[in-house]
Amino acid sequence: MEYRLLKSELGHRLPTVTSTNEWIRDVSIPFGSWVIADEQTAGKGRGQNVWQSLGEDPLIFSGKIRLSAAEISLPLLSIFVSSAVLKTIFHFFPEREEDTTVKWPNDIYRGDKKVGGILVQSEFANGIFDVVIGIGLNFFGNTIPDALKDKATFLCDSALEEGVLERFVNQLVVDLNQAVISLLDQGQVLKDLVWIEDHSLLKHKVIETEWQSRMVRGRVLGIDELGFLLIMTETGEKIELMDTSPKFRII
The missing domain is CATH 3.30.930.10 (Bira Bifunctional Protein; Domain 2)
Known part of the structure; x- marks a missing residue:
């Protein structure tokens, strides 16, 4: 096209x-x-x-x-x-x-x-x-x-x-x-x-956010090839965020 x-x-x-x-x-x-x-x-x-x-x-x-x-x-x-x-x-x-x-x-x-x-x-x-x-x-x-x-x-x-x-x-x-x-x-x-x-404000930061109806806390790993934010939670779970929630905050 x-x-x-x-x-x-x-x-x-x-x-x-x-x-x-x-x-x-x-x-x-x-x-x-x-x-x-x-x-x-x-x-x-x-x-x-x-x-x-x-x-x-x-x-x-x-x-x-x-x-x-x-x-x-x-x-x-x-x-x-x-x-x-x-x-x-x-x-x-x-x-x-x-x-x-x-x-x-x-x-x-x-x-x-x-x-x-x-x-x-x-x-x-x-x-x-x-x-x-x-x-x-x-x-x-x-x-x-x-x-x-x-x-x-x-x-x-x-x-x-x-x-x-x-x-x-x-x-x-x-x-x-x-x-x-x-x-x-x-x-x-x-x-x-x-x-x-x-040049990311969140580089190596620890954040807290709502994810799948629960609050999670973890360290920012980076951004993947689709633009999602990669997080390693306190429990060792790797998650992808497509967007911020109203409860998203930097710790």
Whole structure:
């Protein structure tokens, strides 16, 4: 089948929108399109959560692509999208390599606080995934709501210089496309998984989560070729997590 990756010439910029993910899912918007917004009033998070953009310099981005379901694992796509965001961050802000990581399956952390989130939504029909990739990243701001001070922070310590956001988005489109292309080569998948694990917040961490209706605790071993998180429990049981539960926490 023909893959439909992001195209630089199909970008849009909106002053305000309820949700970039909802805007780009409109059937009139062709595959390969992407959009950024200066303001989002009802940003979507995972499940019933909302994404709250913080500060004066947020990135609010969504892109729409089409993929063959036979060749792509959606959990793996999610973590590869997260790694693409991290690679773009390192390209523009190399100093962030010291403290910025991917938190499986789809968050960006600076230290122990969240600076970015990724939401991958898909629809399946006739062996095809129609995928919307939503990315929120809080570059810089002067204040954080009290309710989020223990959970969120900003990627940068100063405001972005003029033009940086636009150049960042252009590079992000390139890195997102490369992430998808890498998924089609098993050898490249394994190589990229090594890079992701080296830049993982959960590397060697002990976590606790709900699994099969019971609480388990164990050490993170890594991420497998399908994008599942591998855990060795206290009892020596090796388990695979496809996603985090509301009770997921780092010990």
